Amino acid sequence: GTAADWGGFEDNVQVRGSAVIDMENMDDTSGSSFEDMGEMHQRMKEEEEEEEGEAGAADEEEDGEFLGMKGLRGQLGRQVADQMWQVGKRQASRAFSLYANIDILRPYFDVEPVQVRARLLESMIPVKMINFPQKIAGELYGPLMLVFTLVAILLHGMKTSDTIIREGTLMGTAIGTCFGYWLGVSSFIYFLAYLCNAQITMVQMLSLLGYGLFGHCITLFVTYNIHFHSLFYIFWLAVGGLSTLRMVAVLVSRTVGHTQRLILCGTLAVLHMLFLLYLHFAYHKVVEGILDTLEGPNMSPFQRVARDIPVVPNAVLNTTVKAVALTL
Amino acid sequence: IPLQFAGLADVSISEDIPVEGEITVPVGAQSPEEDFSTLDEPVKDTIMRDLKAVGKKFVHVMYPKKSSALLRDWDLWGPLVLCVSLALMLQGGSADSKDDGGPQFAEVFVIIWFGAVVITLNSKLLGGTISFFQSLCVLGYCVMPLTVAMLVCRLVLLVGAGTVSFIIRLIVVVAMFGWSTLASTAFLADSQPPNRKALVVYPIFLFYFVISWMILTFTPQ
Numbered sequence: 001g002t003a004a005d006w007g008g009f010e011d012n013v014q015v016r017g018s019a020v021i022d023m024e025n026m027d028d029t030s031g032s033s034f035e036d037m038g039e040m041h042q043r044m045k046e047e048e049e050e051e052e053g054e055a056g057a058a059d060e061e062e063d064g065e066f067l068g069m070k071g072l073r074g075q076l077g078r079q080v081a082d083q084m085w086q087v088g089k090r091q092a093s094r095a096f097s098l099y100a101n102i103d104i105l106r107p108y109f110d111v112e113p114v115q116v117r118a119r120l121l122e123s124m125i126p127v128k129m130i131n132f133p134q135k136i137a138g139e140l141y142g143p144l145m146l147v148f149t150l151v152a153i154l155l156h157g158m159k160t161s162d163t164i165i166r167e168g169t170l171m172g173t174a175i176g177t178c179f180g181y182w183l184g185v186s187s188f189i190y191f192l193a194y195l196c197n198a199q200i201t202m203v204q205m206l207s208l209l210g211y212g213l214f215g216h217c218i219t220l221f222v223t224y225n226i227h228f229h230s231l232f233y234i235f236w237l238a239v240g241g242l243s244t245l246r247m248v249a250v251l252v253s254r255t256v257g258h259t260q261r262l263i264l265c266g267t268l269a270v271l272h273m274l275f276l277l278y279l280h281f282a283y284h285k286v287v288e289g290i291l292d293t294l295e296g297p298n299m300s301p302f303q304r305v306a307r308d309i310p311v312v313p314n315a316v317l318n319t320t321v322k323a324v325a326l327t328l
Numbered sequence: 329i330p331l332q333f334a335g336l337a338d339v340s341i342s343e344d345i346p347v348e349g350e351i352t353v354p355v356g357a358q359s360p361e362e363d364f365s366t367l368d369e370p371v372k373d374t375i376m377r378d379l380k381a382v383g384k385k386f387v388h389v390m391y392p393k394k395s396s397a398l399l400r401d402w403d404l405w406g407p408l409v410l411c412v413s414l415a416l417m418l419q420g421g422s423a424d425s426k427d428d429g430g431p432q433f434a435e436v437f438v439i440i441w442f443g444a445v446v447i448t449l450n451s452k453l454l455g456g457t458i459s460f461f462q463s464l465c466v467l468g469y470c471v472m473p474l475t476v477a478m479l480v481c482r483l484v485l486l487v488g489a490g491t492v493s494f495i496i497r498l499i500v501v502v503a504m505f506g507w508s509t510l511a512s513t514a515f516l517a518d519s520q521p522p523n524r525k526a527l528v529v530y531p532i533f534l535f536y537f538v539i540s541w542m543i544l545t546f547t548p549q
Contacts, residue, residue, distance in 0.1 A: 108453075112523060113524065113526040141454070145534075148531070152541075155541065171438065171439055172435075
């Protein structure tokens with residue numbers, strides 16, 4: 001009778017998502033892991049409820065006869081509420097296991113250390129053959145690690161230059177800058193590639209740009225420690241240029257048509273090189289003495305972005321501040 | 329109505345209240361629940377048991393030999409205590425302590441926990457067999473050498489802030505950084521397929537490097 005009808009609400013499909021934030025690890029036999037207790041409790045409760053459901057259905061008819069309509073409605077109401085709760089809970093857990101399932105990303109991390117090393121070196125070597133599409137590995141481990149390394153190097157640079165960040169924190173700025181560049185520029189170039197009919201997928205674009213940051217990492221690591229501006233420009237052109245050339249060559253090999261190639265590669269080259277320039281000048285210590293001896297009086301406008309307070313005696317500083325305060 | 333049921337005519341059973349409790353009387357030995365129920369013990373016992381577990385894990389970190397005890401009974405008390413103490417000690421260490429006192433605490437906290445989560449996800453994606461919280465537990469406990477280094481640095485800075493103190497601090501921080509990385513590698517690398525250990529170790533190296541860098545560049549006001 002009614003038990004069979006209500007049974008239609010239940011989904012018989014058992015979705016066993018593997019490796020959600022994996023709560024049921026077979027090696028984890030700890031008594032203190034509440035996640036296991038939660039799982040066991042859940043299973044026990046579900047078994048109980050199934051039994052209850054069947055028992056309740058059997059009792060329902062008896063109770064109905066004994067207590068009249070009131071009893072029947074009470075039982076029905078409880079069953080309906082239970083069923084709705086079950087359905088809702090199952091749907092929520094299915095949605096959760098679908099979206100929080102990190103297994104989606106697993107194939108992009110399937111890589112060996114030798115492969116990563118090879119790809120890092122390759123990212124500095126522009127390819128010669130641009131007549132047929134060059135292969136791009138759709139791997140995310142290398143790019144992700146490079147972005148984090150860039151964040152670490154940026155932090156180092158910001159600390160040594162005593163950059164004062166008013167809004168937010170050093171870490172937030174570094175992470176935001178690097179991840180923003182990687183994800184944002186990848187998406188933008190992917191969009192342009194879509195417009196220009198280039199053969200490249202989003203993951204490949206992320207991978208390509210990520211490996212292109214290897215040149216940035218090297219340049220910044222060297223020039224944050226050795227503060228010669230001419231050295232930076234040499235590195236910028238040589239190292240930055242090489243990695244940009246490689247990315248451009250790969251993209252050119254996958255695009256047809258001169259205008260499209262020009263648009264796509266021009267944009268990427270400009271953005272990539274400008275980013276390196278920005279990272280150097282925005283977060284870099286300006287050492288006035290060295291600058292004067294090397295560069296002479298011509299300073300590029302970027303240099304005023306970094307904080308460069310010349311060392312003056314406290315007395316001078318105090319009188320200056322007092323003078324400024326009086327005039328306000 | 330038969331005579332024996334006459335008194336029941338005006339009894340109304342509320343069908344919403346289920347029957348509770350054990351109907352059968354347990355015969356002989358005590359029911360199994362009593363062995364696992366810790367609700368009835370005095371609070372001191374509970375606290376001492378947890379403290380002992382945390383202390384045992386600290387000892388494991390200090391002498392990192394391969395053992396599964398740290399992994400099996402994970403808990404996050406130790407990492408929380410370490411993280412909070414490290415964040416407190418790193419406060420107030422830059423030019424404008426009025427602005428930067430707040431964000432620095434949150435900065436350290438977020439770096440440690442966000443970094444640990446990223447490393448865990450990474451090791452799982454590379455095919456690791458360790459669970460999420462076990463990995464967080466290990467990474468958190470292995471911050472202990474760096475907390476000790478922070479303490480030493482603060483003490484050294486109380487004495488003086490010259491080149492000698494910098495060299496001492498550098499040596500101490502580098503040693504503790506190596507210890508942290510080795511300790512966490514000893515626990516975590518075994519859960520990986522053998523040819524991918526380097527891929528898992530690098531993020532751990534980066535993570536402790538960033539923390540060590542924050543400790544080394546700390547200058548009190």
